[in-house]
Amino acid sequence: MTKAKALVITGNGTNCEMEAAHACRLGGFDEARIAHIAELLTGEVSLDDYHFLNLTGGFLDGDDLGSAKAQANRLRYAAVEGKEERLVDQITRFIADGKLILGVCNGFQLLVKMGMLPALSGNYLNQTVTLTYNECGRFQDRWCYLKVDADSPSLYTKGIEGGVYLPVRHGEGKFLVDDAKTLDAIEGKHLACLKYSDKNYEAATMEFPENPNGSINAIAGICDETGRIMGLMPHPEAFVHRTQHPRWTREELPEEGEGLIFFKNAAKYVKENF
Ligand SMILES: NC(=O)CC[C@H](N)C(=O)O
Numbered sequence: 680m681t682k683a684k685a686l687v688i689t690g691n692g693t694n695c696e697m698e699a700a701h702a703c704r705l706g707g708f709d710e711a712r713i714a715h716i717a718e719l720l721t722g723e724v725s726l727d728d729y730h731f732l733n734l735t736g737g738f739l740d741g742d743d744l745g746s747a748k749a750q751a752n753r754l755r756y757a758a759v760e761g762k763e764e765r766l767v768d769q770i771t772r773f774i775a776d777g778k779l780i781l782g783v784c785n786g787f788q789l790l791v792k793m794g795m796l797p798a799l800s801g802n803y804l805n806q807t808v809t810l811t812y813n814e815c816g817r818f819q820d821r822w823c824y825l826k827v828d829a830d831s832p833s834l835y836t837k838g839i840e841g842g843v844y845l846p847v848r849h850g851e852g853k854f855l856v857d858d859a860k861t862l863d864a865i866e867g868k869h870l871a872c873l874k875y876s877d878k879n880y881e882a883a884t885m886e887f888p889e890n891p892n893g894s895i896n897a898i899a900g901i902c903d904e905t906g907r908i909m910g911l912m913p914h915p916e917a918f919v920h921r922t923q924h925p926r927w928t929r930e931e932l933p934e935e936g937e938g939l940i941f942f943k944n945a946a947k948y949v950k951e952n953f
């Protein structure tokens with residue numbers, strides 16, 4: 680069987696690469712390589728050799744120009760040394776080859792600013808949505824209840840009943856769209872796979888602090904129409920074991936954290952399809 684290989688990009692201010700690589704391994708990937716962005720730009724590491732690309736959280740370029748904006752331009756326009764291609768050509772090929780991309784927090788901001796989500800009608804380099812300053816005007820560091828849309832094509836949320844409880848930590852998590860048509864398409868195609876909700880996962884909410892940033896339609900995460908590319912503000916890699924839960928000493932919890940399912944689903948998909 681093919682070895683399931685995950686790649687986690689670091690550098691320029693990411694800070695969740697160790698957790699993301701750990702979650703990939705726990706989830707079933709045979710290999711999880713942490714590569715500095717410079718290794719991709721010099722051609723030492725190629726996306727072609729991996730199945731699952733992780734764009735992790737952090738403070739890329741210190742959030743200057745808006746979170747992930749500079750890195751979005753870098754990934755879209757930078758050339759790969761010694762090759763007749765840009766990094767974005769590798770990324771486009773990666774998607775065309777049926778591979779997987781997960782962007783968490785700063786990585787989600789990066790995906791939307793590159794135009795890779797929601798990528799309506801398969802147009803992967805056209806920005807139609809953004810993530811900007813939290814409505815409350817402050818950085819938010821808290822745990823959130825996230826309702827899952829069971830009809831979403833996202834492969835990462837398959838099998839989740841009701842919702843998941845995960846931490847958020849961001850200053851720019853408010854999801855916005857360019858116009859009503861984009862929002863209608865996102866909702867109509869069930870691409871808004873995660874929404875901030877009440878603790879019973881019954882209804883999406885605009886109430887603070889359950890909705891920590893004022894995201895339109897309480898959107899916390901979206902995927903593309905293939906379900907293989909997903910971005911979310913909460914951190915699934917930060918809850919892979921029960922001791923990461925804020926009340927683990929007081930509540931009876933299963934050994935496995937609720938975020939691990941995202942990585943298990945990704946590994947399962949790779950093993951079944953490559
Ligand atoms: N945890 C993160 O990835 C934070 C993302 C970004 N720096 C923000 O504050 O919005």
